[in-house]
Amino acid sequence: MKNNYEVTIQLNELDSELKPIEVSGQIEFLNDDEFRLAQKNEMLLENIRNVTFSIE
Numbered sequence: 001m002k003n004n005y006e007v008t009i010q011l012n013e014l015d016s017e018l019k020p021i022e023v024s025g026q027i028e029f030l031n032d033d034e035f036r037l038a039q040k041n042e043m044l045l046e047n048i049r050n051v052t053f054s055i056e
Helices: none
Strands: 005-014 020-030 034-037 042-044 048-055
Touching: none
Parallel strands: none
Antiparallel strands: 005 020, 005 048, 020 034, 034 042
8 A cells, every 4th residue: 555645644733824734745654653755754643634645
C-alpha cells in the first residue's frame, strides 16, 4: 500500500489563517505510531485529522 497511493493528510494544526495544515505525497514510511511522506519529516499518527488518497 505505501508505494501505490498518493495521500493528502490534514493535520491537527492550523496555519496563520486558522485553516488545517495539509501535506501531500507518497507514503515512504509507516508504523503503529508515525509515518513519513516522501521528501517530508516524520509525523505522529495522532496528529492526523483527515486523510484522502488516490491510486496511481
